[in-house]
Amino acid sequence: MADAPGQPPSQEASPNSDLKIEQVQGSAIEHIPDPTPSQPSTPSIPYTTFTRNEKRLLTLHMGLTAITSPLTATIYFPLLPLLRNHFHTSAQSINITLTIYIIFQAISPAIFGPLSDSLGRRPVYLLTLSLYVIGNIGLAVNKHSYSILIVLRAVQSLGASAAFAVSYGVVADVCVPSERGRMLGPVSMALNLGACVGPVVGGWVAYTSRSYEWVFWVLVIIGAALLLSVGALLPETARTVVGDGSRRKRQSGWEESWYNMCKHWLRRHKANASKGENEKQLENEGENVNRSILQRFRIANPWACLRIIFHLDTFLVLWMHGSFYTVDYSLVAAVPDIYKSIYHFNELQIGLAYLPRGAGIIIGGYCVGKVMDHNYKVTAKKIGWTVNKVSGDDLNKFPIERARSRGSLWLLIISTATLVGYGWAVSKHVEVPVALVLQFIQGFWGTYFYTTYNTLLVDVFPESPSTAAAAASITRCAMAAAGVAVLQPLLDVAGRGWYFTLLGLWSGGFGAVAVWFIKSKGMQYRTKRMKK
Secondary structure: OOOOOOOOOOOOOOOOOOOOEHHHHOOOOEOOOOOOOOOOOOOOOOOOOOOHHHHHHHHHHHHHHHOHHHHHHHOOHHHHHHHHHHOOOOHHHHHHHHHHHHHHHHHHHHHHHHHHHHOOHHHHHHHHHHHHHHHHHHHHHOOOOHHHHHHHHHHHHHHHOOHHHHHHHHHHHHOOHHHHHHHHHHHHHHHHHHHHHHHHHHHHHHHHOOOOHHHHHHHHHHHHHHHHHHHHHOOOOOHHHHOOOOOHHHOOHHHOOHHHHHHHHHHHHHOOOOHHHHHHHHHHHHHHHHHHHHHHOOOOOHHHHHHHHOOHHHHHHHHHHHHHHHHHHHHHHHHHHHHHHOOOOOHHHHHHOOHHHHHHHHHHHHHHHHHHHHHHHHHHHHOOOOOOOOOOOOOOOOOHHHHHHOOHHHHHHHHHHHHHHHHHHHHOOOOHHHHHHHHHHHHHHHHHHHHHHHHHHHHOOOOOHHHHHHHHHHHHHHHHHHHHHHHHHHHHHHHHHHHHHHHHHHHHHHHHHHHHHHHHHHHHHHHHHHHO
């Protein structure tokens, strides 16, 4: 008899038998279930009706929209001296604009992530991209007011920073758990392309033009192009709105892409029905859709996603995600001083020094997707689980924590050694290529950890994936802000070698503890949380 998809093979266990994974009992040892009578297989209901080409279009748009936040954050770093001179203020005052950006980088997903779970992904994309364009226009034309600069940086961050959480929601909407890595890999690559390109563009501006305004105009053009592309082509994916995608044909108004709107309009006008009947039907459809949108338009308590942080299973996952984002952000913040004071780089060269790290992040983003899917299949094979690629696996019975964390302990050793080695390399003034290679390696492994564990967070909150991603955003921004705050004092006291040694041991040591608990106790903690 055929095996039921998404369950262990029927020769060994029926779909209703308990999967005896000792992870639930507190051990990391796996046991195959005892043989029980097989159950008749039932046809699998497809998880989504989105086609492969539609998923490719979604991947492209998610990557491009997610690029806005890291691009906007990193392009700003080399402009700080220019802004300080232009607005005739102190370095500390200009640094407040960085703090404001990070604060709203955490607030934005907390607002728009839950909203996209209820209202839909597409309206939230359109709203946040509009805010992004408005904020950049204001920054480009503001020439005198420091106070307005502060306000507009908040608007800019509010519009740019929600795409990360919404993108993870889209992945959960259209991908079964066993194939999410395939979609998240390219998204992660595009996401980090902004972090790679931003410092180069900003450094080039600071070095050549000694002016900052056109940088914001470039961001206006990028934001407007993304707004038009999303409006014209991006379909709605939220399962609360379109289900598995089969209800898309009933959408209209701003929930429908402008391309499909035009196509349906032409089709209606070619129909044989009378003009009056068509207009009446269109009016009724519009009323129904508007009523549906108003019913769904509710902004959940922005602090509701904070509750996710305090569950034991998600706390461990968030620690892994946030700690390696902190390591990466601390490394980025230390680069200008290192290459300026030790290697005597100018602004343009400092911007170019970010490229190896960016290349590592991009390549790592591509590889991490394939590694996640491979780990999922290997874990399923070990426990005798048949992967269901049609309707998706029941993660309530599958040890997803073990699949995602597979191999993490060995990678932690490599990452820690690289970080410690980088600190002592620059402290001893080694040749520039050595430091750049170490930046590449750290970028490669850093993106592996925070992409993998953010995906795990979305896996264990399937009903509200964007809310879960918002919790990750709040955590990583808070940890990164704290890391940057203590960066310079620790560098002054300990020096670069010991600072990066402490940073490596902190991330590697606590990371190893977190990975052990995730791997051996994670499913048990998740089961207890879901029973409450």
